[in-house]
Amino acid sequence: xxxxxxxxxxxxxxxxxxxxxxxxxxxxxxxxxxxxxxxxxxxxxxxxxxxxxxxxxxxxxxxxxxxxxxxxxxxxxxxxxxxxxxxxxxxxxxxxxxxxxxxxxxxxxxxxxxxxxxxxxxxxxxxxxxxxxxxxxxxxxxxxxxxxxxxxxxxxxxxxxxxxxxxxxxxxxxxxxxxxxxxxxxxxxxxxxxxxxxxxxxxxxxxxxxxxxxxxxxxxxxxxxxxxxxxxxxxxxxxxxxxxxxxxxxxxxxxxxxxxxxxxxxxxxxxxxxxxxxxxxxxxxxxxxxxxxxxxxxxxxxxxxxxxxxxxxxxxxxxxxxxxxxxxxxxxxxxxxxxxxxxxxxxxxxxxxxxxxxxxxxxxxxxxxxxxxxxxx
Amino acid sequence: xxxxxxxxxxxxxxxxxxxxxxxxxxxxxxxxxxxxxxxxxxxxxxxxxxxxxxxxxxxxxxxxxxxxxxxxxxxxxxxxxxxxxxxxxxxxxxxxxxxxxxxxxxxxxxxxxxxxxxxxxxxxxxxxxxxxxxxxxxxxxxxxxxxxxxxxxxxxxxxxxxxxxxxxxxxxxxxxxxxxxxxxxxxxxxxxxxxxxxxxxxxxxxxxxxxxxxxxxxxxxxxxxxxxxxxxxxxxxxxxxxxxxxxxxxxxxxxxxxxxxxxxxxxxxxxxxxxxxxxxxxxxxxxxxxxxxxxxxxxxxxxxxxxxxxx
Amino acid sequence: xxxxxxxxxxxxxxxxxxxxxxxxxxxxxxxxxxxxxxxxxxxxxxxxxxxxxxxxxxxxxxxxxxxxxxxxxxxxxxxxxxxxxxxxxxxxxxxxxxxxxxxxxxxxxxxxxxxxxxxxxxxxxxxxxxxxxxxxxxxxxxxxxxxxxxxxxxxxxxxxxxxxxxxxxxxxxxxxxxxxxxxxxxxxxxxxxxxxxxxxxxxxxxxxxxxxxxxxxxxxxxxxxxxxxxxxxxxxxxxxxxxxxxxxxxxxxxxxxxxxxxxxxxx
Numbered sequence: 001x002x003x004x005x006x007x008x009x010x011x012x013x014x015x016x017x018x019x020x021x022x023x024x025x026x027x028x029x030x031x032x033x034x035x036x037x038x039x040x041x042x043x044x045x046x047x048x049x050x051x052x053x054x055x056x057x058x059x060x061x062x063x064x065x066x067x068x069x070x071x072x073x074x075x076x077x078x079x080x081x082x083x084x085x086x087x088x089x090x091x092x093x094x095x096x097x098x099x100x101x102x103x104x105x106x107x108x109x110x111x112x113x114x115x116x117x118x119x120x121x122x123x124x125x126x127x128x129x130x131x132x133x134x135x136x137x138x139x140x141x142x143x144x145x146x147x148x149x150x151x152x153x154x155x156x157x158x159x160x161x162x163x164x165x166x167x168x169x170x171x172x173x174x175x176x177x178x179x180x181x182x183x184x185x186x187x188x189x190x191x192x193x194x195x196x197x198x199x200x201x202x203x204x205x206x207x208x209x210x211x212x213x214x215x216x217x218x219x220x221x222x223x224x225x226x227x228x229x230x231x232x233x234x235x236x237x238x239x240x241x242x243x244x245x246x247x248x249x250x251x252x253x254x255x256x257x258x259x260x261x262x263x264x265x266x267x268x269x270x271x272x273x274x275x276x277x278x279x280x281x282x283x284x285x286x287x288x289x290x291x292x293x294x295x296x297x298x299x300x301x302x303x304x305x306x307x308x309x310x311x312x313x314x315x316x317x318x319x320x321x322x323x324x325x326x327x328x329x330x331x332x333x334x335x336x337x338x339x340x341x342x343x344x345x346x347x348x349x350x351x352x353x354x355x356x357x358x359x360x361x362x363x364x365x366x367x368x369x370x371x372x373x374x375x376x377x
Numbered sequence: 378x379x380x381x382x383x384x385x386x387x388x389x390x391x392x393x394x395x396x397x398x399x400x401x402x403x404x405x406x407x408x409x410x411x412x413x414x415x416x417x418x419x420x421x422x423x424x425x426x427x428x429x430x431x432x433x434x435x436x437x438x439x440x441x442x443x444x445x446x447x448x449x450x451x452x453x454x455x456x457x458x459x460x461x462x463x464x465x466x467x468x469x470x471x472x473x474x475x476x477x478x479x480x481x482x483x484x485x486x487x488x489x490x491x492x493x494x495x496x497x498x499x500x501x502x503x504x505x506x507x508x509x510x511x512x513x514x515x516x517x518x519x520x521x522x523x524x525x526x527x528x529x530x531x532x533x534x535x536x537x538x539x540x541x542x543x544x545x546x547x548x549x550x551x552x553x554x555x556x557x558x559x560x561x562x563x564x565x566x567x568x569x570x571x572x573x574x575x576x577x578x579x580x581x582x583x584x585x586x587x588x589x590x591x592x593x594x595x596x597x598x599x600x601x602x603x604x605x606x607x608x609x610x611x612x613x614x615x616x617x618x619x620x621x622x623x624x625x626x627x628x629x630x631x632x633x634x635x636x637x638x639x640x641x642x643x644x645x646x647x648x649x650x651x652x653x654x655x656x657x658x659x660x661x662x663x664x665x666x667x668x669x670x671x672x673x674x675x676x677x678x679x680x681x682x683x684x685x686x687x688x
Numbered sequence: 689x690x691x692x693x694x695x696x697x698x699x700x701x702x703x704x705x706x707x708x709x710x711x712x713x714x715x716x717x718x719x720x721x722x723x724x725x726x727x728x729x730x731x732x733x734x735x736x737x738x739x740x741x742x743x744x745x746x747x748x749x750x751x752x753x754x755x756x757x758x759x760x761x762x763x764x765x766x767x768x769x770x771x772x773x774x775x776x777x778x779x780x781x782x783x784x785x786x787x788x789x790x791x792x793x794x795x796x797x798x799x800x801x802x803x804x805x806x807x808x809x810x811x812x813x814x815x816x817x818x819x820x821x822x823x824x825x826x827x828x829x830x831x832x833x834x835x836x837x838x839x840x841x842x843x844x845x846x847x848x849x850x851x852x853x854x855x856x857x858x859x860x861x862x863x864x865x866x867x868x869x870x871x872x873x874x875x876x877x878x879x880x881x882x883x884x885x886x887x888x889x890x891x892x893x894x895x896x897x898x899x900x901x902x903x904x905x906x907x908x909x910x911x912x913x914x915x916x917x918x919x920x921x922x923x924x925x926x927x928x929x930x931x932x933x934x935x936x937x938x939x940x941x942x943x944x945x946x947x948x949x950x951x952x953x954x955x
Contacts, residue, residue: 048916
């Protein structure tokens with residue numbers, strides 16, 4: 001047979017060439033990103049979307065950095081992951097304020113120097129935000145926040161009807177109210193409805209009353225949803241109202257044409273905050289610091305506010321000004337125009353917003369245990 | 378037609394022939410008196426692998442259930458409080474019973490729904506058609522279970538494909554999502570291909586002579602199926618049902634995305650428990666109870682499957 | 689023979705129905721991957737290839753796919769080998785501690801994956817083997833070998849045990865008997881085990897999320913999309929995986945048909 005007469009050298013050569021070609025084809029998406037000198041890799045542990053090109057591309061290009069994200073889907077999984085990973089695995093960590101406290105208590109984040117960051121550009125309310133500081137020391141820099149209220153389908157109920165948490169009990173919503181499956185925001189909302197001035201700092205009696213009130217809501221509930229489930233349920237109309245969420249979900253849906261909105265009811269709304277910290281034991285503390293400085297600068301803040309994964313409000317006043325210039329529509333929609341009568345900061349100043357935080361007088365377990373009981377009831 | 382070289386089950390009662398690993402066997406082949414290399418080559422790898430990579434995590438899990446959580450950090454401890462607390466909660470037992478019932482129902486329903494299909498593929502299709510059927514049934518394994526469950530939402534929601542089609546004929550809408558029905562559809566998506574294949578595996582090798590003998594003795598079709606074919610394929614049918622039970626017992630995707638997390642199963646309870654501020658120890662308690670349950674059921678099922686046909 | 693045409697056709701139709709049920713979500717996913725709207729809705733928004741472009745342009749998705757393939761193939765081979773050994777041991781031998789051996793071999797699928805993920809991560813990071821593709825291989829072999837063992841054991845139960853003894857009595861050594869009697873008999877089960885363990889590994893996301901650290905596999909990515917950014921990208925990946933497996937399966941089918949045809953003509 002003629003095959004045998006092909007000299008082995010040529011065959012090897014051919015194989016090498018073919019492999020190189022195949023490898024090149026497979027690597028094409030890589031090559032387009034790593035054109036020149038090897039960029040420095042920075043690992044980020046965060047909610048989905050924080051390391052996507054719309055947020056990080058400018059920073060990556062300017063500093064020859066490549067982000068390697070690890071996205072988590074729940075703060076508790078995130079903590080479990082950090083707890084069991086070798087120290088220094090994650091350079092920057094994005095987490096909600098409640099988890100910063102837990103991260104710090106367990107010793108997973110580095111102490112930061114406030115002088116490095118632009119707190120002077122922040123609104124005064126955010127300069128010493130509780131939860132991110134411990135005994136006067138800074139551990140995490142607040143980068144974005146948002147409000148939680150009543151999320152509803154605009155075809156089913158009016159804004160007027162949605163302006164009170166009592167709408168959840170409305171007869172026309174039976175079986176059509178959903179819960180975002182996390183106890184903290186849901187119990188907080190009902191706590192506000194009960195009139196507790198500080199929804200997470202309640203005594204035994206108030207806690208018992210809260211549980212009783214909550215249980216009366218159970219027959220109205222159609223389901224308990226995680227992030228993906230919340231999106232689908234609201235979007236396809238399976239649920240007409242959702243408790244425990246805010247613009248961070250409805251804003252994204254609105255952008256894609258869904259008929260949903262979030263409104264802060266008269267009883268008040270809750271505030272979630274996200275912040276960046278530096279992982280303990282990281283080898284790239286300087287670069288991590290640079291990133292935090294970028295994302296808290298005006299340009300970075302604008303990117304954060306317009307993040308494709310989910311929008312947010314920003315704490316940097318200079319960022320508001322830049323946002324009004326670059327994307328005035330979005331600034332108006334979120335309530336971030338300085339001359340708007342009821343813009344986000346105004347709402348906080350009017351006392352209509354309470355910070356979401358870990359329960360003070362009960363343990364986190366008490367609240368979570370009740371939530372499980374509530375689900376099973 | 379089965380290969381003539383392949384022995385059928387009609388070759389006489391299957392004698393248990395378990396010999397000790399280390400003894401000499403009578404019979405002309407050259408045997409070593411000590412533990413044979415041959416035997417060890419096959420038995421050791423699995424043992425070593427599981428001892429090294431599985432036993433340690435398993436022991437860690439058991440130890441973890443006794444740890445305490447302080448300052449959101451898990452600390453080694455010997456604290457039986459986790460067990461007392463978890464086993465003392467009615468939520469736990471309700472979820473336990475619920476999951477047990479759901480998984481049993483899933484195993485029965487899936488086996489029942491799969492049987493006509495696997496029977497048809499084994500007995501009523503030509504060799505080529507059967508091969509295609511098997512290959513087509515394997516494909517869903519390789520498509521993401523998550524994506525398939527996510528896609529079912531489009532079908533089952535109130536404005537979804539099924540309800541829209543039914544609306545054309547003036548029926549419905551039926552609430553299929555966020556209910557036990559939805560969870561069952563999800564479980565079927567998870568298990569049906571596997572159950573069909575495993576049932577098929579046993580049915581295909583049932584000796585056709587047995588079936589023909591029954592027919593010659595004027596046994597009705599249905600009776601033949603239940604008194605000849607099913608017992609002959611008992612192993613495959615039981616193992617298939619067992620797999621279905623095990624898979625659905627621990628699954629959290631279907632109850633969450635199609636069942637609306639309402640009411641919660643044990644798997645959902647585990648995820649929920651960790652939200653109590655790193656309460657992995659309590660979650661470990663739930664996990665260990667699940668493991669023990671499944672072990673008992675698995676052993677019982679395997680015993681039943683492989684027991685000697687009392688004749 | 690009791691043959692009844694209507695019943696036969698009824699059964700065949702039932703098979704068709706079953707296939708329809710199993711493939712319906714896959715078909716829907718395929719259709720919606722072209723939907724210009726980000727969220728699935730009826731009627732369809734419009735035809736668009738933008739999601740395919742986005743997925744193809746994301747290097748992390750390609751990396752995930754590469755990791756998934758490497759892990760899948762490695763796990764399939766290792767798990768089937770281990771499973772075969774264990775099934776044969778159970779079939780042929782009895783020894784002290786056999787129940788424990790079986791328990792150890794069959795235990796992994798009973799453990800809820802979220803907890804198993806944490807436990808494996810805790811263990812692997814303590815011995816320095818976490819955070820890489822090898823970590824996923826280790827964890828998946830632990831999880832998949834029991835499946836392989838169950839399938840091969842099932843097949844072995846269909847074998848007449850005196851066959852092996854007959855081979856020995858005719859002068860074959862144990863190894864030869866293994867090669868010429870047991871293995872050929874088990875061949876369909878071995879193939880099935882290879883496929884099924886590969887499939888289980890292919891789709892496993894919970895344990896992988898924990899132990900893979902920053903080197904994620906495709907199912908972990910899908911989980912991330914599902915829980916972080918709901919969009920037709922999920923459908924795109926699902927469709928892509930489906931088409932790949934379809935191709936592989938058709939190839940295997942063609943190869944097998946060729947071989948059996950060759951064998952038939954060669955005789």
